[in-house]
Amino acid sequence: MEITLDKIIPIPLKENLEKRPSEVWHSNIRFKTGEKVKIKAPSGTGKTTLVHFLYGLRSDYTGTLNWDGKALNHLKPDQKAGYRQKEISVVFQDLRLFSQLTARENIELNRVLQEPYYPATVIDEMAAALQVDHILDQAAGICSYGEQQRIAIIRALVQPFSLLIMDEPFSHLDLNNTKKAAALIDRECDKRGAGFVLTDLDEDQFFNYTTYLTL
C-alpha cells in the first residue's frame, strides 16, 4: 500500500504552520510498503492529527491524501473498510481498546476480521514476548496503561497489513519493554515486507529507519 500526501495542511493548524518549516505539511511525500518512517515532533505540533488523517478518521485538511492513488475523500466506506482490514493497521495514541472486553477479546476482534492471518496461539506467543500474557483474560480497562499499550500493539500486529501506523506507541513503556515491542514490530513488518510510520517526541535507536522526518 502507498499513502501519498500532496500539500496537506490541517485547517486548524494553518496559521501556526505558515510560521515554521515542516518536512511533512505543505510537502509531497509518500509512505509505502517496506519503508520504515519515523516522524519526530514536539508535543502539540500535529502528530495525532497526521495519524488520524493517514487512517482516514479526519478530513479537515487542504491538499490531497491518496490511498494507492485514490483520493481518500472519494473512497466509499466499504472500500475504506477493505483497506483497514487488509492493508493498513494502526496503534492509536489513546489506544482505543474496549475497556470491558478482556485484553485477549480486544486482540481477537482484529485477528478474525478476515480469514485469520494468524492462529489464536500467536496471541499467547506475542503476549509472552511482551510480558503481558498474565493479563490476557483481564478486562482491558483495569490493565495499566503500559499493559494496554502492549495489547494495542499486539492487536495491530495480528491482522493483515502492508502499512502500520503508530502514534507514540512506546510512551508508557520502560526501556526493556520498548526494546521487546520494537523487536516484535520489526520482525512482523519484515516477515510481511510491510512498512510503518511511527510518530514520537524524541529520536531513538530502536529501528533502522529508511526515512526520518520532522513535522
Ligand SMILES: Nc1ncnc2c1ncn2[C@@H]1O[C@H](COP(=O)(O)OP(=O)(O)OP(=O)(O)O)[C@@H](O)[C@H]1O
Ligand atoms: N479535531 C481537532 N480540531 C481542531 N484542533 C485540533 C483537533 N485535534 C487537535 N487539535 C489541535 O491541533 C494541535 C495538534 O494536536 P495533536 O494532538 O495532533 O498534536 P500531537 O503532536 O499529537 O501532540 P502530543 O505529542 O501532545 O500528543 C493541538 O493544538 C490541538 O489542540
